[in-house]
Amino acid sequence: MAAVAVVRSERRIIVTMRGWALFAIVLVGCADGGAADESADSGATAGADARVDSSADAPLDLDADGAIDGAPDAPADVATYSCPTTAFGGPYTLVPTVGAVSDRPAAAHPDLNVKIRGFVPTGGTLGLVDVGGPTDDKAPRLYTLLQDAGTPTFAANFKVNDWDWSAMKVAGPIADPPVTLTAYATTEGQAIRLPRSGYQIAPGLQARALFLDADSITLKYTSEDNVVYGYTIHVLDLCVDPALAKAYGDAVAKGRTSLPALAAGQVFAKARGASVRVTIRDTGSFMDPRVKKDWYQP
Secondary structure (H helix, E strand, C coil), X not given: CCCCCCCCCCCCCCCCCCCCCCCCCCCCCCCECCCCCCCCCCCCCCCCCCCCCCCCCCCCCECCCCCECCCCCCCCCCCCCCCCCCCCCCCCEEEECECCXXXXXXXXXXXXXXXXXXXXXXXXXXXXXXXXXXXXXXXXXXXXXXXXXXXXXXXXEEEEEEEECCCCEEEEECCCCCCCEEEEECCCCCEEECCCCCCCCECCECEEEEEECCCEEEEECCCECCCCCCEEEEEECEEECHHHHHHHHHHHHCCCCEEEEECCCCEEEEECCCEEEEEEEECCEECCCCEHXXXXXX
């Protein structure tokens, strides 16, 4: 497929970035995520600081089942919905990666696969919250994950766990902001779409898939293969479109120099059950996905 010219976002956030430690691990047999050269201009409320490993080789500690020791298990699927085995979305255009690809497989990367970090239930308002501060009028509209009108019904709140990069293990729940992941009520098989934003990474395209598996996806609104600059969303409890899964798998097998991209409002998954969980990050920091002024603008 012909490469698509990358349109740079006019964003300018200065982020202090520490170096990634290189380490070897065999999980999916490919490398992903890396340094970046795009910047992001965001007025979103500040969240927990992004942390990047600067230690020497620090391998993940795997338990007897091959899971990452210390990381909570991914939530069990309780829905009876059977995921489609034939494509229901697409087409998916490949957009070139800006900068280097990651030094480790996405499935083993705590910034790309949020299930490695895990999360814990918490309280708080099951609805929109008001906070002060500047606003980026181009920020992703999270409510358009489900539809392009109305506020979703909030079903539960969670705290994503922080990550200890020197020890390569979970470091406990992020304290600020008080909520870093929320669940939107859904119905089984409900269409899940790319939330629209004011940014493009190529003509008509807004985000690339940095990671996906059977029930989750990580989408990035710039063309780097990491979460350091710009907006990133993680969505869980999904049935990912088999066509997208194939396009992503093929791109990973070719070295992640290009990854599949989506247009605003494009269907890429279906809900597995009564809710889907979503978190959003700005320049690596986990944000509060309930903030009205940032993610629920018209």
